[in-house]
Amino acid sequence: MTIKKDVIIIGGGPAGLAAAARLKELGVTDILILEREKLPGGILRQCIHDGFGLTRFKEALSGPEYAARFLDQVGKMDIDYLTDTTVLEIDSNKHVIAVTKEGLLEYQAKAIIMTTGCRERTRGAISIPGTRPAGIYTAGVAQTYVNLKNIMVGKKVVILGSGDIGLIMARRMTLEGAQVLAVLEILPYASGLPRNIEQCLNDYSIPLFLSHTVTNIRGKERLEGITVSRVDERLKPIPGTENDYDCDTLILSVGLIPENELSLMAGVNLDSRTRGPIVDENYQTNIDGIFVAGNALHVHDLVDFVSIEAENLAQAVLAYIQEGSFPQCSIRVETDDQVGYTVPQKVSGQKDITLSMRVRSPLKNCAIQVLQNDQVIKTKKMKKAIPAEMIQMRIKKEELISSEYIKVVVRHD
Amino acid sequence: MDKKSRYTYDVIIIGAGVIGSAIAREMARYNLKIAVLEKELDVCTETSGRNSGVLHAGFNNEPGSLMAKYCVAGCLGFDKVAKELDIPFARTGKVVVGFDEEDKDKLIRLKEQGDRNGVPGLEIIDKERIKELAPHVGGELAMYSPATGILNPFIYTIALAENAHHNGVDFFFDNEVVAIKCLEYYEIKTTQGSYDTKWVINCAGLNADKIARMLGINDYTIYPCRGEYFVLDKKAGQYLKIPAYPVPNLKLGGLGIHLTPTIDGNILIGPSTEYIEERDNYSSTQEIMDLLIKDGGRILPYLKKEFFIRNFSGIRPKLADKNVGGYADFVIEEREEVPFAINLIGIESPGLTSAIPIAKRVIEMVAQKQELKEKQDYDPYRKGILCFNDQTLEKKKELIQQDPNYGEIICRCETITKAEILEAIRNPLGVDTVIGVKNRTRAMMGRCQAGYCETRISEILMQEKSKKEDEIIYARMRGNMFVGKVRD
Amino acid sequence: MIKEFICVLCPNGCELSVELDDNNNISKLEGATCQRGGEYVQQEIFAPQRNIATSVKVVGGNMPLVSVRLSEAIPKEKIFDVMDEIKKIKLEAPVSLGQVIIKNVLGLERDVIATKQVLREQF
Structure with a gap:
């Protein structure tokens, strides 16, 4: 039996919960959140450190507390959600098949909101040479074990990659008595936030080696050690710079990839830069009525922006349900090669928009400019811009001067 | 004293690779008490599980050789x-596939060799036919072998062993043979205990020469020859439906870096051919990774970086050393001076394909010395783990109704349910490693490489087997996943 | 003397450049995008403070650990002492969000508080 729903939200993490709460506020009542875990809250459940909510709630909260704010709202507003429910299939007609212990569920939705988050890049994806023993974990998996499952993964740890979760885990493992020997970053700059370098590494005297990577892994059964090499500007290991570390654990924090396997089933087109869907100003994908927000769309630096994005999305979904369509979005947003990407990738010109973007390498004293017909229509001056931080620029519809494509570029003073 | 009463087993098979498991399964037909001794914690941990998973047709091997036959x-x-x-x-x-005139001559000779070996249906085909059969594969011409197939080497070996076990064969894991006493019978000492047997079947693969030496035979030497692989995402699977090999340069000792679709829809690139010193060094190396990408890209120009999800390597137990190269034939023999001990040496490719005929040959050799009687109750059938994801919607509903564990997805990438994980954990051989679950179900093999399911699988293992955190083993003894609890 | 700091109070992570006189008083501050930058530097010089997040064992709950943090930051050098105190605690479910787990830990006038709700395991 197929159940009809106005909106199905796939994923009950920060994006999904925020979208649901805002939709309900806006008067959309026929909503269902499908969550595959036993409890809602998504990745925040294991992010027990603080620093969440400063933008959205003007308070420093831990991940679980931040999630609780939205969960409370969802509870009070009586929004339906199912946990232990994994979506198996969606299609372009917005037909959803999910599986639970009680049986298969089939839904027909007017709109689907994909808030499926992201997954971690793995050792296989970066092809580290060496053996394949126990003791190699991605940072998020190590975090699940330590913070949710009460399982200690190792005692002598090296972390590859300076992503935020890796930095957070360096501190977390140290607090629990492990020895964190080093954090290695192949790039000449850190990929995590400066604040986390300071309070997770410097506070605990954990060295960060930039332009270094793992070039060999030793150990047949459990990890016994790794070889670390310095890399040149082309990121190739420099012979003669090898240094051996004895360790029982290697934690990888080498990047996040938006999770879009279900969207792909429905025919959603992805952007090769963000690896999330190409969306318009309404967060709608190329498939009519399939929307996406949060880390499934592009990897965010802060959860606050995930919630805000999902709340904006909710506004658009309301319009979609009421009107059934949007104005044509035929103005492409392009970037130069210093700006990695923008979201959204296309707009209508009839609506105020917020462009989210990241720079591809650290910059100082620069300006980000939005151009149309080779004219500057907006400028944001920045003392520093780093890839770890997402940059947002708000553009009012009146600021657009034509229906020509928009280009976002970096200018140096 | 009656000799018969002195020993516990009629036959002890050393090594639970595909050969040992196939011999166990085939011999279990007869009234023999059989045991398999394996140094690792599961079947299929070395060469048998680390290969292309191809059922070879038999055109690569010298006519008249055991390999060909x-x-x-x-x-x-x-x-x-x-x-x-x-x-x-x-x-x-x-x-x-071939690219030039020289390749064409080689392919014609390869076809002739295959014809002589009795391989059915071989033909030389042109570029157009290649495009029909394998639209994304490069090459100017090719030899096509319709009989070649693909299989999952883990599942095959596990199935052989489970069926052997079902028919009464004992499996002892974590039992590395350390000495063999040749009395009127054989007394085999392992790291765990001592086992008596009339017959010894040496299927120790990479260590077959060591076992032979324990039996007093000193003239075999195994030369380990490593082959590295890349595993590609199922998304790449659409580009390749049938194995595509280059013209082999047999001198090298391998078939050349090729591309093979797996039975589950991934693609393998490899293997390389590199003689190494250690028999257990399964490292991947930067040089070979680069080479695989280069050579693989020649056959399949559609390779994208995001398709690469894992590396692995296997080691061929070769009898031909580096200077000789190529393939020495399988050795399957019982030395007069060491009776009742059958040595299988140098069982490399096409060993996976040849396992059953090899087992039958070993049984013939046993039958020459003692009468074998078929058991009335031998059951050749074994049931595999039902794959939820392959079922129709109706069947899926039915399964969840019967067992709610089918309604809990543990591995998201491969859509493996808790029911399948539990069935794998409750396997008849009693294997309880994380990798054991992986090889039995495909959980952890997808694009997230266990990011989602590994925590769940280790948790279920702890519950099912009443194990503590520091008792969960990844793949090999001492390969502990965890050091303990965060808070006791 | 000029000193550099990275403010950890919020995700902006401002790079602060500070000129200090002989008494370690701030004579010039650059790089702060809010007022708290100055306070942070002052504190960082005289008595650096940090909050910590960790877990406490729970028995009989729907999860084995409850996440905790401190009500406010503590002197940096006390972090591992406070960790030792937290490690000693074992709670019985249920635990509510905001529940005080340790009052005035080590006399630091800071509480250890639960940041998660743990329900009693249902059988």
Whole structure:
């Protein structure tokens, strides 16, 4: 039996919960959140450190507390959600098949909101040479074990990659008595936030080696050690710079990839830069009525922006349900090669928009400019811009001067 | 004293690779008490599980060789075996692609060799036919072999061992043979205990020469020869439906870096051919990774970086050393001076394909010395783990109704349910490693490489086997996943 | 003397450049995008403070650990002492969000508080 729903939200993490709460506020009542875990809250459940909510709630909260704010709202507003429910299939007609212990569920939705988050890049994806023993974990998996499952993964740890979760885990493992020997970053700059370098590494005297990577892994059964090499500007290991570390654990924090396997089933087109869907100003994908927000769309630096994005999305979904369509979005947003990407990738010109973007390498004293017909229509001056931080620029519809494509570029003073 | 009363087993098989498991399964037909001793914690941990998973047709091997004979027989007889053991298998066919005139001559000679070996249906095909059979594969011409197939080597070996076990064969894991006393019978000492037997079957693969030396035979030497692989995402699977090989340079000792679709829809690139010193060094190396990408890209120009999800390597137990190169034939012999001990040495490719015919040959050798009687209750059938994801919607509903554990997805990438994980954990051989679950279910093999499911699988293992955190083993003894609890 | 700091109070992570006189008083501050930058530097010089997040064992709950943090930051050098105190605690479910787990830990006038709700395991 197929159940009809106005909106199905796939994923009950920060994006999904925020979208649901805002939709309900806006008067959309026929909503269902499908969550595959036993409890809602998504990745925040294991992010027990603080620093969440400063933008959205003007308070420093831990991940679980931040999630609780939205969960409370969802509870009070009586929004339906199912946990232990994994979506198996969606299609372009917005037909959803999910599986639970009680049986298969089939839904027909007017709109689907994909808030499926992201997954971690793995050792296989970066092809580290060496053996394949126990003791190699991605940072998020190590975090699940330590913070949710009460399982200690190792005692002598090296972390590859300076992503935020890796930095957070360096501190977390140290607090629990492990020895964190080093954090290695192949790039000449850190990929995590400066604040986390300071309070997770410097506070605990954990060295960060930039332009270094793992070039060999030793150990047949459990990890016994790794070889670390310095890399040149082309990121190739420099012979003669090898240094051996004895360790029982290697934690990888080498990047996040938006999770879009279900969207792909429905025919959603992805952007090769963000690896999330190409969306318009309404967060709608190329498939009519399939929307996406949060880390499934592009990897965010802060959860606050995930919630805000999902709340904006909710506004658009309301319009979609009421009107059934949007104005044509035929103005492409392009970037130069210093700006990695923008979201959204296309707009209508009839609506105020917020462009989210990241720079591809650290910059100082620069300006980000939005151009149309080779004219500057907006400028944001920045003392520093780093890839770890997402940059947002708000553009009012009146600021657009034509229906020509928009280009976002970096200018140096 | 009656000799018979002195020993516990009629036959002890050393090594639970595909050969040992196939011999165990085939011998279990007869009134023999059989045990398999394995140094690792599961079957199929070394060479047997670390290969392309190809059922070879038998055209690569010297006419008249055991390799040619057993490979052709193994290939042609495989449908029946696959059916009995309930294992996935597809006779996909295969192309060996060439790029120039020199390759053409080699392909014609390869076809002639295959014809002489009795390989059915070989033909030389042009570029157009290649495009029909394998639209994304490069090459100017090819030899097409319709009989070649693909299978999952883990599932095959596990199935053989489970069926052997079902018919009364004992399996002892974590039992590395350390000494063999040759009395009127054989006393085999392992790291765990001592086992008496009339017959010893040495299927120790990479360590077969060591076992032979324990038996007093000193003239075999195994030369380990490593082959590295890349595993590609199922998303790449659409580009390749049948194995595509280059024209082999047999001197090198391998078949050349090729591309093979797996039975589950991934693609393998490899293997390389590199003689190494250690028999257990399964490292991947930067040089070979680069080479695989280069050579693989020649055959399949569609390779994208995001397709690469894992590396692995296998080691061939070669009898031909680096200077000789190529393939030495299988050695399957019982030395007069060491009676009742059958040594299988240098069982490299096409060993996987040849396993059943090799097992039958070993049984013949045993039968020459003692009368074998078939058991009345021998059951050649074994049931595999039902794959939820392959079922129709109706069947899925039915399954969840019967067992709610089918309604809990543990591995998201491969859509593996808790019911399948539990069935794998409760396997008849008693294997309880994380990798054991992986190889039995495909959980952890997808694009997230266990990011989602590994925590769940280790948790279920702890519950099911009443194990503590520091008792969960990844793959090998001492390969502990965890050091303990965060808070006691 | 000029000193550099990275403010950890919020995700902006401002790079602060500070000129200090002989008494370690701030004579010039650059790089702060809010007022708290100055306070942070002052504190960082005289008595650096940090909050910590960790877990406490729970028995009989729907999860084995409850996440905790401190009500406010503590002197940096006390972090591992406070960790030792937290490690000693074992709670019985249920635990509510905001529940005080340790009052005035080590006399630092800071509480250890639960940041998660743990329900009693249902059988």
